[in-house]
Amino acid sequence: MLKVDTILHPSEEEIVYLVDTLYNGFYGFEAMTKRDLNSVICGHCGIVGKVYFGDGNEKNCCTIKNIILGKNEAEDNVSLNNKATSQACSTDNLTTQDTTNQIMDSDDLDKLTSCLNDIRYHLLEKCTFAKSKLPFSINIEDIPPLIPSLMRAKELNTEVNKKSIYLKKENQSGVEGDAIIMSKLLRQENISIKDIDSMALELLIDLARSCKIKTAGKSQDLLRMDLRQLYATILVGSSACHEFVKSPGHTGGFYHVVCPHGTTVCSKFMVLTESVRDAADLWLSLKYPPVIFICDTPCTFVQHINHRDPVSANEYWGDKDGCFETPTINRTPNQGNNVPYITPTEFQSHQEQQIDNVFPYVHPLSKEKQRYVCGDRFHTKVNPHKSPLCLYHNINLCQQGFTIKTSYQESMNNKKNRRRNRSSCTQDILHHIFYNFLMNFYENEEVVIKQKKDLEKVSKSVSRDQFMRFII
Ligand SMILES: [Zn+2]
Numbered sequence: 001m002l003k004v005d006t007i008l009h010p011s012e013e014e015i016v017y018l019v020d021t022l023y024n025g026f027y028g029f030e031a032m033t034k035r036d037l038n039s040v041i042c043g044h045c046g047i048v049g050k051v052y053f054g055d056g057n058e059k060n061c062c063t064i065k066n067i068i069l070g071k072n073e074a075e076d077n078v079s080l081n082n083k084a085t086s087q088a089c090s091t092d093n094l095t096t097q098d099t100t101n102q103i104m105d106s107d108d109l110d111k112l113t114s115c116l117n118d119i120r121y122h123l124l125e126k127c128t129f130a131k132s133k134l135p136f137s138i139n140i141e142d143i144p145p146l147i148p149s150l151m152r153a154k155e156l157n158t159e160v161n162k163k164s165i166y167l168k169k170e171n172q173s174g175v176e177g178d179a180i181i182m183s184k185l186l187r188q189e190n191i192s193i194k195d196i197d198s199m200a201l202e203l204l205i206d207l208a209r210s211c212k213i214k215t216a217g218k219s220q221d222l223l224r225m226d227l228r229q230l231y232a233t234i235l236v237g238s239s240a241c242h243e244f245v246k247s248p249g250h251t252g253g254f255y256h257v258v259c260p261h262g263t264t265v266c267s268k269f270m271v272l273t274e275s276v277r278d279a280a281d282l283w284l285s286l287k288y289p290p291v292i293f294i295c296d297t298p299c300t301f302v303q304h305i306n307h308r309d310p311v312s313a314n315e316y317w318g319d320k321d322g323c324f325e326t327p328t329i330n331r332t333p334n335q336g337n338n339v340p341y342i343t344p345t346e347f348q349s350h351q352e353q354q355i356d357n358v359f360p361y362v363h364p365l366s367k368e369k370q371r372y373v374c375g376d377r378f379h380t381k382v383n384p385h386k387s388p389l390c391l392y393h394n395i396n397l398c399q400q401g402f403t404i405k406t407s408y409q410e411s412m413n414n415k416k417n418r419r420r421n422r423s424s425c426t427q428d429i430l431h432h433i434f435y436n437f438l439m440n441f442y443e444n445e446e447v448v449i450k451q452k453k454d455l456e457k458v459s460k461s462v463s464r465d466q467f468m469r470f471i472i
């Protein structure tokens with residue numbers, strides 16, 4: 001048997017040196033290679049996918065070091081009672097429209113490209129020199145979502161708005177009342193949250209009761225506080241129907257939107273704990289939001305968009321709230337709704353005609369503005385939704401539900417093979433961003449190459465149409 005003399009074993013420092021050199025070398029070479037997410041867009045969906053699935057993965061995270069959390073967002077380190085904190089967010093905290101929708105699209109600069117360029121510089125420096133000069137750090141709001149430029153209208157990252165002075169950490173999950181009903185009532189009655197300040201006691205009690213907030217023995221001020229808190233959960237994006245988790249000292253994880261064919265459409269790095277804001281950032285960034293979006297908190301997602309971007313919400317679903325009909329309190333939803341154009345392309349018997357002149361908000365394939373948001377709780381009854389209005393988001397309420405479930409399962413099977421981080425990660429944000437960019441690219445590339453090969457069996461000339469779909 002061959003045995004190496006222990007004197008010849010490399011020392012621990014030598015091993016560390018070799019590991020570092022290989023690690024930095026790998027990233028250095030990857031950084032030098034030109035890659036564009038636009039070249040690996042799903043050939044079936046193109047940029048106009050009809051069905052997308054959203055899913056958060058808190059395990060794919062990295063250390064929070066080197067992320068500048070900003071003045072009012074030092075999370076675990078800053079007390080929410082801190083005077084500066086309250087001044088920073090009290091005035092705008094409960095406005096209905098979300099000004100941060102413009103945060104990342106205020107100038108022409110492509111945030112993803114400029115962030116990746118910065119990362120490349122650091123990775124090449126680490127690969128070339130024994131010591132790097134500048135440590136890498138990034139502002140929480142400068143971490144761009146990963147979306148191919150052809151698929152996006154914006155690059156939203158409103159991570160900083162996940163906190164509210166009305167929601168202290170410890171009571172965020174125990175906020176009293178039904179936020180979904182509150183959101184609906186405010187919209188229906190055209191009441192702004194600011195009106196609560198001047199509302200008479202009887203009206204306050206009435207509103208609180210309708211929102212399932214206990215009113216007995218509560219002062220006017222306390223009722224106002226309860227209502228404000230409940231409203232803040234909608235803006236922050238926390239959900240009573242789904243508890244989001246995150247490990248301390250780490251980022252909140254990775255949220256990704258995938259298509260039925262297993263490509264990642266877009267994804268977002270979550271620094272703070274996941275909320276429906278993450279799905280909303282991506283959904284609102286897309287040039288063509290899918291006709292139907294499946295996620296685990298459709299109820300909270302829709303209400304969040306209603307208050308964050310009421311103009312788009314009105315165009316996309318009006319009072320239907322992403323459901324197949326208008327959700328109505330104290331009524332059970334209708335079964336068997338027929339929405340033929342949400343059938344995924346692979347289940348369709350005919351090729352559909354797209355429209356070439358796309359009007360704002362209209363989806364080029366359905367030719368309509370109407371969008372649907374449904375739940376992915378296909379097989380779990382463990383974690384039921386909290387509001388009666390959540391029932392309206394059930395995918396089974398439409399006849400096409402089964403085709404979507406099938407494509408969901410296929411997409412998830414595909415995702416199983418993904419090699420992303422597990423919770424005990426030691427990655428820093430620099431490598432974390434680049435690693436996930438590479439993984440999005442490679443995994444999509446694998447799917448797209450196979451799609452192309454399959455089509456080439458039929459015809460040698462495979463190209464892309466105006467919406468980046470493969471045509472022969
Ligand atoms: Zn696809």
Ligand SMILES: [Zn+2]
Nearest residue numbers: 241299385390
């Ligand atoms: Zn719900």
